[in-house]
Amino acid sequence: MTAGGEVNSATLGIDPALLAILACPDTHHTALTVDVEADELFCPTCHRAFPVRDGIPVLLLDEARQRPA
Structure with a gap:
């Protein structure tokens, strides 16, 4: 968040x-x-995308989706 919330x-x-x-x-x-466009964090090594929900990254392998290389 920025200073203005x-x-x-x-x-x-x-x-x-x-x-x-x-x-x-x-x-x-x-x-x-x-x-930013997908609202997720991406690992360039294993090509997994981790969702971010309400500003909280969900870094569970079971919750990640595989993106094409």
Whole structure:
């Protein structure tokens, strides 16, 4: 959120400090990238997309969807 209480769409409402340390929960622990259009975090190594719900990333492998390489 910004100082005015608005959600920053570039970070999907996730605190930038938290976003900087988030990693894929799979064994390779690659840093995740933000996909604003899909409202999800994406792992470029395993091509999994993790949903972000109300600014909270859901980093469960069972909740992730596989995106084409």
